[in-house]
Amino acid sequence: MKELPLQDGEQVLLIDQRGKRHLLFLRKSETFHSDRGWISHDAVIGQPEGSWVRSSMGLRHLALRPTLAEFVLDMPRGAQVIYPKDLAMILFWADVYPGCRVLEAGTGSGALTLALLRAVGSEGRVITFEQRDEFARRALANIHMRCGEVTNLTMRLGPVEEGVGDEEPVDRVVLDLPEPWRLTQAVARVLRPGGIFLSYVPTIIQSHQIAEALNREREWALVETFETLYRPWNIEGTSVRPFHRMVAHTGFITVARRVMPEEGAPAPRLTASDRDE
Numbered sequence: 001m002k003e004l005p006l007q008d009g010e011q012v013l014l015i016d017q018r019g020k021r022h023l024l025f026l027r028k029s030e031t032f033h034s035d036r037g038w039i040s041h042d043a044v045i046g047q048p049e050g051s052w053v054r055s056s057m058g059l060r061h062l063a064l065r066p067t068l069a070e071f072v073l074d075m076p077r078g079a080q081v082i083y084p085k086d087l088a089m090i091l092f093w094a095d096v097y098p099g100c101r102v103l104e105a106g107t108g109s110g111a112l113t114l115a116l117l118r119a120v121g122s123e124g125r126v127i128t129f130e131q132r133d134e135f136a137r138r139a140l141a142n143i144h145m146r147c148g149e150v151t152n153l154t155m156r157l158g159p160v161e162e163g164v165g166d167e168e169p170v171d172r173v174v175l176d177l178p179e180p181w182r183l184t185q186a187v188a189r190v191l192r193p194g195g196i197f198l199s200y201v202p203t204i205i206q207s208h209q210i211a212e213a214l215n216r217e218r219e220w221a222l223v224e225t226f227e228t229l230y231r232p233w234n235i236e237g238t239s240v241r242p243f244h245r246m247v248a249h250t251g252f253i254t255v256a257r258r259v260m261p262e263e264g265a266p267a268p269r270l271t272a273s274d275r276d277e
């Protein structure tokens, strides 16, 4: 499919010579306009992905299918999305794999849901809870825009604490909501032993609260909190230096493993520093 030339009806990213990005759907006979001139969609349809097309002002634009990261940064938002640097870490640290069953809350704009849907694949399932109707609708619209009809998603409208008890066991729980520590006991009941819990929160106060809750409860071990600093570099001739600006702080990720509770004391505290580097 992806070797096919760019098609009528599909989404394309046009990047002009300044690096400015324009995400649009290709439609026969329509025209794209910007301050760099106009481009007929017909000039893009039928071209191989990665082609250069010229605007009416003679300026080159690169035509590519958007990656998921590019789509997520450009898609309409209701709630604040998780940025690609954190989405990438979440998928690996929650160890989301094809066929995996993931319980997610809250859905927000659907950025994390999209990343999870792709990682679990057609054999897996993402069950996502969102308590605000308008955000759920926004997320579904974004998911349909990116993927068309999906068969591996269950959207639950309402607070996760009210619905989680009715769910079948899952392999992973991923939370992006303000008070995850209120949910650790409820999600421990649906997360299978050995499963992974991951929480994403913007402040260290919240991280502290979720880590404390997980360390206190006997159902959890290997509690670990980190953040990701992504620092792009400018590498151009003799100008080899970090960019002046970077997306530094976004959020903190806390992960824990669901373990079989032993009678008596909480699980011995094993942390990242106990891991072989």
Ligand SMILES: C[S@@+](CC[C@H](N)C(=O)[O-])C[C@H]1O[C@@H](n2cnc3c(N)ncnc32)[C@H](O)[C@@H]1O
Pocket: 079, 080, 081, 082, 105, 106, 107, 108, 109, 110, 111, 112, 113, 129, 130, 131, 132, 135, 158, 159, 160, 161, 176, 177, 178
């Ligand atoms: C920061 S947004 C999530 C953004 C999302 N991860 C993304 O990448 O697009 C947090 C969402 O959690 C929802 N939420 C907060 N508490 C909730 C709860 N108890 N149950 C379900 N959804 C909840 C909010 O309505 C909001 O849409």
